[in-house]
Amino acid sequence: MNQTWWKEGIVYQIYPRSFKDTTGNGIGDLQGIIEKLDYIASLGVDIIWLNPVYDSPNDDNGYDIRDYRTIMTEFGTMADFDQLLAGMKALNLRLVMDLVVNHCSDEHEWFQQSRSSRENPYRDYFHWWPAEKGTPPKRWSYFDVEENAWQYDAQTDAYYLHYFAVKQPDLKWENPQVRSEIYEMMHFWFQKGVDGFRMDVIPFISKDTTYPEIDATEPHEFIAYYANGPKVHEYLNELNREVISKYDAFTVGEGPGIHIDQALDFVHEDRKEMDMFFHFDLMSLDRKPGEVFTMREDRWKLSEFKKVFSDWDAAFAKAGWGSLFLANHDFPRSVSRWGNDSPEHWKNSATLLHTFLLTMRGTPYFYQGDEIGMTNVRFTDIQDYRDINTINRYENVKNNGGDLNAFMESEQHAARENARTPMHWDITPNAGFTKATPWIRVNPNYKNGVSVAHQEDEEYSVLSYFRKITIVRKSNPALVYGAYECLDLDHEQIYAYTRTLGNDRFLILLNFSDDTVNYTVPSHITYNRKVKVIANGRILDDQTYREFMLGAWQAVVYKIE
Ligand code: TEU
Numbered sequence: 001m002n003q004t005w006w007k008e009g010i011v012y013q014i015y016p017r018s019f020k021d022t023t024g025n026g027i028g029d030l031q032g033i034i035e036k037l038d039y040i041a042s043l044g045v046d047i048i049w050l051n052p053v054y055d056s057p058n059d060d061n062g063y064d065i066r067d068y069r070t071i072m073t074e075f076g077t078m079a080d081f082d083q084l085l086a087g088m089k090a091l092n093l094r095l096v097m098d099l100v101v102n103h104c105s106d107e108h109e110w111f112q113q114s115r116s117s118r119e120n121p122y123r124d125y126f127h128w129w130p131a132e133k134g135t136p137p138k139r140w141s142y143f144d145v146e147e148n149a150w151q152y153d154a155q156t157d158a159y160y161l162h163y164f165a166v167k168q169p170d171l172k173w174e175n176p177q178v179r180s181e182i183y184e185m186m187h188f189w190f191q192k193g194v195d196g197f198r199m200d201v202i203p204f205i206s207k208d209t210t211y212p213e214i215d216a217t218e219p220h221e222f223i224a225y226y227a228n229g230p231k232v233h234e235y236l237n238e239l240n241r242e243v244i245s246k247y248d249a250f251t252v253g254e255g256p257g258i259h260i261d262q263a264l265d266f267v268h269e270d271r272k273e274m275d276m277f278f279h280f281d282l283m284s285l286d287r288k289p290g291e292v293f294t295m296r297e298d299r300w301k302l303s304e305f306k307k308v309f310s311d312w313d314a315a316f317a318k319a320g321w322g323s324l325f326l327a328n329h330d331f332p333r334s335v336s337r338w339g340n341d342s343p344e345h346w347k348n349s350a351t352l353l354h355t356f357l358l359t360m361r362g363t364p365y366f367y368q369g370d371e372i373g374m375t376n377v378r379f380t381d382i383q384d385y386r387d388i389n390t391i392n393r394y395e396n397v398k399n400n401g402g403d404l405n406a407f408m409e410s411e412q413h414a415a416r417e418n419a420r421t422p423m424h425w426d427i428t429p430n431a432g433f434t435k436a437t438p439w440i441r442v443n444p445n446y447k448n449g450v451s452v453a454h455q456e457d458e459e460y461s462v463l464s465y466f467r468k469i470t471i472v473r474k475s476n477p478a479l480v481y482g483a484y485e486c487l488d489l490d491h492e493q494i495y496a497y498t499r500t501l502g503n504d505r506f507l508i509l510l511n512f513s514d515d516t517v518n519y520t521v522p523s524h525i526t527y528n529r530k531v532k533v534i535a536n537g538r539i540l541d542d543q544t545y546r547e548f549m550l551g552a553w554q555a556v557v558y559k560i561e
Contacts, residue, residue: 006250010046010366012040015419016050019368025434045093047196049198059165066105099197100200102170102171127170129211137212151169179238202255233265240272240274252274286337294410302492302512305512329367331416331419332376333369335375346373347461354462361499367419375450386439390415422440426446426453431446476504482505483501485500487525491519505560507558521546523546525560529560
């Protein structure tokens with residue numbers, strides 16, 4: 001297995017809109033990130049993934065790009081960007097940008113041209129279906145009130161395709177000119193010195209332009225169809241050859257719809273496509289089968305959680321490389337979702353999740369605020385939401401006479417904006433995020449210990465633990481590269497595993513429950529001595545070598561010999 005910086009690095013994801021406002025417009029900005037660079041470096045992370053910062057009308061918070069080479073006015077200027085990058089380099093931090101090229105904004109010059117006439121040279125930059133051919137074959141949209149991905153455009157009497165919002169027309173990768181425009185734009189950012197790209201919905205780029213009827217009677221089966229377009233591998237290979245291979249850079253694809261059996265087709269080193277991707281198996285664990293946004297009725301089970309991580313570890317054990325994440329800007333907060341954010345268990349479960357991600361194989365990705373254990377905001381009023389996703393699905397439920405209370409209740413667990421409320425810097429109004437009215441409400445629990453200022457100097461805070469355990473990860477190659485063995489797949493409370501590299505061996509024990517649990521390490525794991533490396537609290541019973549009494553949400557890492 002080749003060893004490289006992007007396998008060893010820890011990634012910190014920044015959602016700029018909600019990170020730190022320095023201009024007093026209620027929206028985070030690049031100067032805010034610059035102001036916090038020392039803080040970010042102090043966490044022990046190596047790479048920043050920045051959500052889109054490009055010029056955008058913000059129908060989908062920057063995922064609708066109007067100009068790929070200009071910085072969004074609300075966030076600052078290109079001079080601010082250059083200053084940010086220079087500041088990062090001085091601290092040895094790498095930068096990964098968001099590459100959103102399945103679609104752009106309908107306000108992008110390309111689309112403005114394209115929609116103006118059927119003869120326009122940019123016409124073929126997008127997917128058009130002339131109305132004289134009748135209604136186009138059904139395609140589902142994520143962010144459309146009617147879930148319809150074809151939008152009729154009267155100007156040229158044709159429909160255009162948008163897998164996401166109406167204002168996010170899909171680019172036509174089948175047109176080689178589109179591809180070369182995208183590659184040039186990527187070179188532009190690489191020449192500035194960025195270190196890689198997180199590629200938004202990258203498996204969706206290739207479409208069958210005969211637009212066949214698709215076999216999806218159930219709306220939500222479309223994701224796997226979208227992800228397996230006829231030329232997806234050809235395009236990824238070309239993108240790698242034309243751009244990525246020329247730099248010391250890496251790519252991480254967002255991979256909705258990629259099945260585990262196809263994983264190596266995307267990331268096997270010999271294929272030269274991408275370096276890793278985010279699979280969606282964990283993200284769908286607490287959702288109804290096949291549904292992205294609706295919660296399932298019972299709670300997810302630890303055995304299922306372990307199976308996801310164990311299966312994906314096995315997929316990359318011999319080739320390729322995995323990514324590890326428990327949360328991002330599209331999903332609820334990790335401690336609220338995979339831990340227990342009640343006052344009693346919040347701290348232990350937040351630090352347990354840190355322990356987990358930093359002792360697994362793969363590149364770990366943390367989302368801003370995870371390091372202080374930020375929790376779901378759980379809005380109760382639709383007026384508090386800003387997200388096109390929540391708002392349009394609310395409209396859909398309303399239009400179809402559905403149960404709006406049930407919808408609002410479900411969004412408290414599922415809404416993307418649980419993760420998008422402003423970062424908690426201190427206990428001044430609005431958590432020190434802004435002096436103005438924030439673009440979205442702040443979670444009031446910044447006053448109750450969930451803030452950087454509160455946790456900064458506290459020896460046993462979530463933040464202090466995070467700083468300690470990033471050091472543990474980075475000083476032990478076995479935790480990065482070592483083989484993983486899950487000790488008890490079926491246990492519903494304890495997640496126990498080993499990581500082994502040569503003679504270096506670690507035993508990790510995690511109690512994913514609210515109860516104290518007695519656990520005995522299986523007899524085939526043999527060792528004569530164990531040394532505690534880190535734990536998120538006092539181990540209740542540590543006298544014997546193999547038997548443990550683990551408190552609620554207790555996490556402990558041993559070196560075993
Ligand atoms: O998300 C793509 C995607 O698959 C999402 O629809 C995801 O399933 C959903 O957000 C889960 O809640 C990417 C970006 O991460 C997201 O923020 C954008 O809105 C979307 O693409 C469109 O660009």
